[in-house]
Amino acid sequence: MPITLSSQAFRRTALTAAAVTLSITVTACSAGFSAQTYQPYQAAEGTNASSGGIDIRNMLVLASEDGKGELHSAIVNNSQSDDTLVSIESAPADAPVQNGSVPQDAEQKVTFGNVRPLTLKIGQLTTLPPATGAPITVTGGKPGNMIKVTITFGKAAPITTSVPVLTEDHYSPSPRQDAEHEG
Incomplete structure (x- = not known):
């Protein structure tokens, strides 16, 4: 014998099914702004930092074992006016950093050479080393x-x-072949 529902029972059942479906959908999307897909992820090895509309992207130093190298980065001016990169210099060992990275060794003496003012045009990407001219050198x-x-x-x-x-x-240093291995 088939089961028949009154129109009122049918409406209640349909409303309950709709509520269950809606709650499942809303629950699946409830991760909100703390969802892993909303968290920043930097696939590059360099550092990202920002100041107002100036964005530094993938800043790193490529250097030889003796500590001589070049500064590499991309700088984007997303502000409302042109700006100028005035200087890049070694910061004091106890200076607070924007991205909370590991502080440098207090004994490490780093100097920058060939640093000169560089115009940062609105909406444009500027790369270091520049396409023309001498690169910014790093020693130490x-x-x-x-x-x-x-x-x-x-x-x-x-x-x-x-x-x-x-x-x-462009690779992070790896242990040398002649390094002692712990057994």
Whole structure:
């Protein structure tokens, strides 16, 4: 014998099914802004930092074992006016950093050369080393270390951050073949 429902019972059943379906859908999307897919992820090895509308992307140093290298980065001006990169210099060991990275060794003496004012046009990407002219040189940053830098702009607030030093072949240093192995 078939089961028949009154129109009132049918409406209740349909409403209950709709409520269950809606609650499942809403629950599945309830991760909100703390969902892993909303969290920033940097696939590059360099450091990202921002000051106002100036965005530093993938800043790193490529250096030889003796600590001589070049600064590499992309800088984007997303502000409302042109700005100028005024200087890049080693920051004090106890200076707070924007991205909370590992502080550099207090004994590590890092110097920057060929730093000159660089115009940052609105909406444009500027790369370091520049396409023309001498690259910004770094002395004292050995592969595997982090160095603390302060980047100063004409209008935007300065950025102090830690920057990784990689080998010249763009890889993080790995243990040498002749290093002793723990057994």
